[in-house]
Amino acid sequence: MQLATMIASPNSRRFRVAGVIAALALVALILHLRLRWQPAPFEYAHEYYQSVRSYFKGSVYNNTLYTDGNDMVDPYFNSSAPCANFPNTDGVLLVMKTGATEAFDRMPTHLLTTLSCLPDFLLFSDMEQQIGPYHIFDALAEFEESAKAHNDDFDLYRNQKECPVSQKSCIDAKSEGHKAWNLDKYKFLPMMEQTWRMRPNHDWYIFAEADTYIFWANMIHWLKKQSGFDPREKLYLGSRSFIGGTPFAHGGSGYILSGTLLRHLIEYHPGVVKQYNVKGSNECCGDLMLAMALEEYESVKVRQAWPMINGEKPSTLPYGPGHWCEPLLTMHHMNSEEISSVWQFEQTRKVDRILMIRDVYEGLIQPKMQVSRANWDNLSDDVCYINPDPEAQDRAEGHFRDRQKKQEDMNDVEKEAWKSWENCAKVCASQDEPDDKSSNEKKRSRTCFQYRWHEEVCCTAKSFKLGAPKPAPGDSSSKAKWMSGWHLKGINEWIDAMGECKEPAWKKAEL
Known part of the structure; x- marks a missing residue:
């Protein structure tokens, strides 16, 4: 009986072990709190940042745009939810145009930034290509063979198709630049036809180049709330330029067609694409030919949306009178590094208001200004x-x-x-x-x-x-x-x- 009382039951042993663990945990908590009550060293913020990194699904990095005195952006770049504040683009379709000689230089950055947040978009080029899971359609695939046969502008188109390796190996983009430019003008009207066939019945169609940046929050706010435009009307919006007295929306700055206008152009005038394919050899530019077709068949002219739809980039924008409190919808001539930087700026801005030209200056340019x-x-x-x-x-x-x-x-x-x-x-x-x-x-x-x-x-x-x-x-x-x-x-x-x-x-x- 005495021996039995000396041997503790398994349950009592478990209680004692649990008690010891609880006591040790209490001591550890007291020590931790005591350390927290002490004055925090300079490295505390960095240590805290390191401790919370694991809570994010993605990575948190030092924001390379952040500098002393630049309070426009957060010091850290949290890339775990890049599309958290992206606007609702229902009813709006992006159509981006590129070329086979530049696609792999320009498109990946778009696909890693703004395009990653779009539920749908179309990519067109002068050659059918594939970048990862993204397909690029050949805007000239249905171009009449008779129109191409004796047209020197299509020499590059034929050479690209005959290249058995990468386009970089066969085509020198710098020396062949003028040929790519000559070929580019033929894409505009066929691209309209294919866009309507593949993605009909959207309210708005935004057309952009591979060196165009779109500020999507501003763009959607303007189209759906601020502009007062009804997509059931025939509307053609852009940064207006002139050639020979004819106004047109500058393609590189980006331009917008209402769904009604695109439907009318393609469904009501089935011969428009073929007619302007033939005209192409006598005209300089595809964006000009599009404007000519819209005026000839629909009696629609471009509405001026400059400087919101803009042909400059951050380093060439003329900051000052007329370029300060205006919101930005697009910018042009953006290389891949610049596209990434502006995307990063949008992601790490401290304020959630409409982005204006002033914001671009203060966040991206002012820190680099010197005497x-x-x-x-x-x-x-x-x-x-x-x-x-x-x-x-x-x-x-x-x-x-x-x-x-x-x-x-x-x-x-x-x-x-x-x-x-x-x-x-x-x-x-x-x-x-x-x-x-x-x-x-x-x-x-x-x-x-x-x-x-x-x-x-x-x-x-x-x-x-x-x-x-x-x-x-x-x-x-x-x-x-x-x-x-x-x-x-x-x-x-x-x-x-x-x-x-x-x-x-x-x-x-x-x-």
């Missing part, structure tokens, strides 16, 4: 000052000569501006008020924000742009140097004087 850059072209060309010597005048490009300020209208600083980049830099500074206490109205009316100097030509600009690098000159003479500079004081004063954009400056797309 001057050598071997750089910031695209200043609004007002020019050129060496008055006849030989120098002949040497200068006609575009710059046409924008010279008259000698009798120049002040003393401007008369010396062509002599050196240092002199050129003084032109914008000469507009500053002596007491630096000018009114906001005066600051808002500033007309000189930056300069560019090269070969005794000094030009200033009424807006501010970042621009792009120029090769260092082989000529050792100082006048061959490219120099660009920004009057940061004037730029920042203008921005302060403008104040906050209280409301997005939506533009009414009018004829």
Whole structure:
């Protein structure tokens, strides 16, 4: 009996073990809380970030757009839910056009960014191709053989089909660029026909190039709420350009057709595609031919949606008057790295409002602005000052000569501006008020924000742009140097004087 009482039952042993574990857990909790109560070291935020990473399905990275003083974006890029804030695109279809010589350079970035959030889209090219699970349709597959047979514009089309390896190996995109351009114009009308056949009855059709970026949140808000347009009407929207007096929506900037207009064009006029295929050899551009067909058959002209539908990219946008509080719907000439950067900016922006041109400047361009850059072209060309010597005048490009300020209208600083980049830099500074206490109205009316100097030509600009690098000159003479500079004081004063954009400056797309 005594022995029996000395031997504990299995249940009692389990209770004792559980008690010991509970006690140890309590001690561990107290130690943990005590450490948390202590002042957090500088590395605490990083340690906390590391501890929560496992809770995200995707990865969290340092945001490469984040810099000291740039409070537009979050310091971390959480890629676990890239489509969480993507708008509802029901009734809207994207149709993107590319070329076989560029598809594998341009399309993958689109597919990894904005296109990854679209439930459906169509891709067209001048050759049928496959990128992973995504199919690219040949817009010219049904083009009449008789129209192609004796047309040199189709030499590239035939060469691409005969290439037994990758297009990169057979076709030099740089040297064959003009051939790709000549071939491209034939895709527009056949693409309309195939789009309607494959994806009929959408409210809106957005057509874009492989170097076009679309701000989808802005675009859907504008089409469905802000514009006031009814897709049951025949509508053609874009950034208007002119050739020979004919207005058309610039293809690279992107353009929009209402479903009603596309249906009418294709279903009511079955011969339009064939007719314009023949016309193509005598016209320069496919976007022009589309506009001609819409006017001829539907009596519809393009409605101007610029600068919202825009032909520039962040580094070439002319920030300033007319390009500030306006929302952006598209941008053009975007390479893959730029597309990725703008997507990243949209993903990591701290604010959830309509994205305006000002936001692009403050988030992507302002952190890179500095007083001057050598071997750089910031695209200043609004007002020019050129060496008055006849030989120098002949040497200068006609575009710059046409924008010279008259000698009798120049002040003393401007008369010396062509002599050196240092002199050129003084032109914008000469507009500053002596007491630096000018009114906001005066600051808002500033007309000189930056300069560019090269070969005794000094030009200033009424807006501010970042621009792009120029090769260092082989000529050792100082006048061959490219120099660009920004009057940061004037730029920042203008921005302060403008104040906050209280409301997005939506533009009414009018004829």
